[in-house]
Amino acid sequence: MPPEFDRGVVTTVHQGDCYVSSDVDLTYSTVLGSCISACVRDRAANVGGMNHFLLAEQSGSAKDRYGASARYGAFAMEQLINKVLTSGTGRKANLEIKVFGGGKINASLDDVGAKNIEFIREFLKAEGYSLSSEDLGGTFARRVLFKPHSGRAFVKRLDSAVGASIAQEELAIAGRRTAVPPVDDIELF
Template identity: 60%
Template structure:
């Protein structure tokens, strides 16, 4: 979260989703990055509520922007990215993540002002919250193998907590 003019957030996405949320009045904004929309039945209660899941990550980010911004839901600008099918041999987790984020926004009464979801490539996303600019670069398939291994590793790793910081 930041409202500083020089701040930029950056992430690389495969099948994961990142949402960039900002308050258009104050310029306060942030970015999340989640692995899965919701916990699967097999992982229920194993890790608890975690930022690795979209429902939690979206609620947390939106609430923090509202709290630190103007507090007006109508002034939120939301842009979403990712959900690539970077390994055609696996179940299309990216499509499920994209459907989740679209459904979540609709259920909460929001509409993404911009999105770049799906495809068969990874993305690098850079978000500058104060001006609301997002830069997206589609990455070639050579990046995909490393991202697949990283996403699987993070999804299977137990959550460590340190006070109010969650490491996964």
């Protein structure tokens, strides 16, 4: 691990969280299985943030090809991008975006990771953003560290025992389906 990640305050980003900061000594940390985490930074303002979300299975909704759960993912992305824009320069052209996760860590998860990867790529393309970096897919879990001030990210691929534990958590969450998207379709950009 690069030495800059060994110092300062570490804030854990759990599923459903979205944090933004310009603190030089802050590192965001998360562990991903089939979930996606986006790291968005305003290069000019040195303000960045991280989210963490899991999209459940497709619902077949005619209104949205991914269903209500994808609107939750879209909400998570809009929330992060808007927080960075509000705290930064407000200019979309200054944003750099890195995305991580989407692993297939359990056969029982019906490759939610692949759907998440498709979702995040289509979402960013539709909004006119390009990725500056990504580490997506595979059959492993990963720990992601992100410095919001500098935009540096570090990814460590985790062994199968950790992946199995994360898969159990994701299966439990997918079974509960407690992630309820906002009722109104509000465009936040």
